[in-house]
Amino acid sequence: MQIVNNYLNSLESYLSEDIRKEVRDELEASILEQVEDKQESLGRELNTEDIEAILLGFGHPMKVAAAYSSNQELVSSSYFPVFKKSLELTLAIVMIATLLLNIPLIFSDANFIKIGIVLLADFIENGVWTFAWVTLLFWVLQTNNISIEGLYKWSPKELSAVNPKLKISRLETLFEITVYLIFLGWWNGAFGWTMTHVFENLDKVVNLSDEWQLVHWSVNIIVGLSIIVDSIKYIAAGWNKATLSANMALNIASLAVIAQIFGFETYVTVIENPDGTIPLEVTLEHARTLINGVLGVLAAIIAWDIFSNYQKIVS
Known part of the structure; x- marks a missing residue:
């Protein structure tokens, strides 16, 4: 059944090498079992549409692979409370610093629309960079199992x-x-x-x-x-x-x-x-x-x- 083989090949592409064979064998056995059960209940060989319906029931290969993979979160639940608070405070600091650094523009002869557009653009740009760097920091902490339990003391x-x-x-x-x-x-x-x-x-x-x-x-x-x-x-x-x-x-x-x-x-x-x-x-x-x-x-x-x-x- 080429359609099943294609599904399993796609699944493998989303898995790390050390678990590919084990997961493929497990899923293949489960799929074939459902195919056999369906054939017995219908009393005939399954066509392509029948097998497709079974595979759809398992879900997208990427989603199925995620269930077998570890570290599927940028920031896990144990790090998230500190991550959220750190992000809020860092964004506030960056926004205030951005406003202070734009005081010359505020005092300039530019109209309010121009000032507002420039400030909004700076806030968005700096906010995106801040979000990216704070998220990267916590991802590194989590990936390297660096404890932040001291912050929960x-x-x-x-x-x-x-x-x-x-x-x-x-x-x-x-x-x-x-x-x-x-x-x-x-x-x-x-x-x-x-x-x-x-x-x-x-x-x-x-x-x-x-x-x-x-x-x-x-x-x-x-x-x-x-x-x-x-x-x-x-x-x-x-x-x-x-x-x-x-x-x-x-x-x-x-x-x-x-x-x-x-x-x-x-x-x-x-x-x-x-x-x-x-x-x-x-x-x-x-x-x-x-x-x-x-x-x-x-x-x-x-x-x-x-x-x-x-x-x-x-x-």
Whole structure:
């Protein structure tokens, strides 16, 4: 029966060499048994259509071969929870870094549609690469049987002692620390571009105004202390009254700095060539609207965090 032989040959092509003969012999015996049973029930020799129906019942050769093969998952169930959390946090970090690195474009004279398209394209490209690299990392860990049980380490005693409202995720805390470090790098000019952006048409240069220097060290101190608080929180795997109080104090200081920034007369300064082909007012108003919006959202988040910390302290 050539059709059966073709099926078994196809099946073999999906199997590793060490199990090909064993699996082929097993499947061949099973198929021939069904063929014989069918012939007895019908009282005649089976035609091609009858044999085809039997083979369809077994399923596609690739799917059947997968049932006999090990390691059929890129990320197995034992690795998946950590993989999922790592991917979420890594994607968030990459997205924030992408946004920071595109700040020159956001402050440019490009229209909102162009800015949105560029940002979306960067987010998608960086997101795909991030997904690929994180998946590859966990595939390598799984393939080489590298244990990640340390990440699942826990103690029933700790679970019973920790107030659920004070418990934190170490991965999320590590994400916060990473975001703070990225921000500090940008704030202190550690990346390839500075606060200055030269526009594509080369007719003007935009800088943050000198007023930002008034909060330069305040921001550095607040963010630096926030990293220390988060590091303590990471080690302890939870909040305590000391870290909650420190975080509330830093949040209040952050609101004070934001209020000071709202009082700036100008957020950016523009140096324009004599031809003045693009109105200064457009860029200045664009920058003020954007920065005011970001500061407003940031202030709301900080205010909510203060309230949340207070609830945890009194609970």
